[in-house]
Amino acid sequence: MKTPIHIAVTGAAGQISYALIFRIIEGDLAGQDQPVVLHLLDIPAAMKDLEGIRMEMEDFASPLLAGVVSTDDPKVAFENADIAFLVGARPRGPGMERQDLLSVNAEIFSVQGLALNEMAHPGVKVLVVGNPANTNALIAAKNAPNLSTRSFSAMTRLDHNRAVSMLATRCGCSVADIRQMIIWGNHSSTQYPDLHHALVRGKPALEGVEEDWFHGPFISAVQKRGAEVIAMRGKSSAASAANAALEHMRSWIMGTPEDDWVSMAVYSDGSYGIAEGLMYSFPVRIRDGDYEIVQGLPIDAFSLERMRLTEKELLMEKEMVKHLF
Numbered sequence: 001m002k003t004p005i006h007i008a009v010t011g012a013a014g015q016i017s018y019a020l021i022f023r024i025i026e027g028d029l030a031g032q033d034q035p036v037v038l039h040l041l042d043i044p045a046a047m048k049d050l051e052g053i054r055m056e057m058e059d060f061a062s063p064l065l066a067g068v069v070s071t072d073d074p075k076v077a078f079e080n081a082d083i084a085f086l087v088g089a090r091p092r093g094p095g096m097e098r099q100d101l102l103s104v105n106a107e108i109f110s111v112q113g114l115a116l117n118e119m120a121h122p123g124v125k126v127l128v129v130g131n132p133a134n135t136n137a138l139i140a141a142k143n144a145p146n147l148s149t150r151s152f153s154a155m156t157r158l159d160h161n162r163a164v165s166m167l168a169t170r171c172g173c174s175v176a177d178i179r180q181m182i183i184w185g186n187h188s189s190t191q192y193p194d195l196h197h198a199l200v201r202g203k204p205a206l207e208g209v210e211e212d213w214f215h216g217p218f219i220s221a222v223q224k225r226g227a228e229v230i231a232m233r234g235k236s237s238a239a240s241a242a243n244a245a246l247e248h249m250r251s252w253i254m255g256t257p258e259d260d261w262v263s264m265a266v267y268s269d270g271s272y273g274i275a276e277g278l279m280y281s282f283p284v285r286i287r288d289g290d291y292e293i294v295q296g297l298p299i300d301a302f303s304l305e306r307m308r309l310t311e312k313e314l315l316m317e318k319e320m321v322k323h324l325f
């Protein structure tokens with residue numbers, strides 16, 4: 001058995017974490033030979049729930065579980081963290097404007113950024129799931145000056161998976177036949193799911209589906225899928241979100257296949273003319289635990305317009321929280 005790795009999960013008493021934690025201790029994230037110490041963070045009012053979850057983790061009797069730390073203190077949660085899933089966030093309450101949501105979450109993520117800076121392993125990999133995920137990730141990164149901005153990312157993998165699944169259904173093929181999907185930009189209704197580079201059984205997706213379907217129903221369905229799930233369940237996506245969080249982190253640790261990439265919101269470096277210093281979703285390839293933004297993809301006018309629109313939203317969000325940097 002290897003030395004245990006330390007994995008922090010925030011919002012640990014919430015519904016996404018409930019679906020995530022047990023998959024981690026089953027070995028779905030880091031493998032069947034990798035023991036884990038789980039650090040569970042939530043607010044003081046949720047400590048009793050965390051105790052119940054800890055009891056269930058014991059009852060799993062997983063040989064991979066090397067310890068559980070339950071806490072309401074971010075510094076304890078992030079101590080020696082190799083991996084951090086920042087899932088916990090305040091949901092939008094009645095009468096709350098987007099600015100209010102951004103402000104209240106901005107404070108949570110600045111505190112967590114500072115704690116990561118002080119306590120985490122220098123090579124920590126951080127995934128922000130809690131919304132507004134991209135800008136929360138930026139705030140955490142800006143409050144962690146000792147860590148590389150490349151340690152921080154936000155989740156668009158659920159959007160990526162939704163887009164893959166919808167394309168497979170349209171083509172009457174398996175999701176395993178799809179390669180090179182891209183989600184550009186923000187995890188919000190401005191995100192741009194792009195089929196120009198996608199392959200279905202090795203052939204360009206746009207040779208097999210109509211442009212009208214791509215430009216209209218497909219883009220809109222991916223953008224609105226989260227809201228549709230809420231309308232049906234009365235709650236936001238949980239199992240699919242937990243699965244996407246797990247896959248995002250597993251890709252980051254294990255790498256991407258030779259013939260594919262994944263979508264990940266990462267600190268923009270000016271690639272594709274996107275403003276530097278935003279957490280923007282790009283196609284990335286990963287080797288040896290390190291990601292590279294896929295370069296050199298041709299971008300047409302239709303795509304550019306949509307990539308700019310979602311960039312504009314992220315620039316506005318950044319402007320609203322810049323006092324916390």
Ligand code: NAX
Pocket residue numbers: 010011012013014015016017041042043046087088089090091108128129130131132133155156157158159187226236237238241
């Ligand atoms: P829940 O409301 O079930 O759980 C959130 C948990 O976070 C609660 O236990 C709460 O006490 C905790 N929390 C609040 N403030 C905290 C703080 N300062 N420190 C630690 N914990 C804190 O939400 P859930 O359904 O699990 O969703 C979590 C977040 O994921 C939400 O912000 C949600 O909007 C976001 N999502 C993001 C997705 C993405 O693709 N990026 C998709 C799914 C999901 O909508």
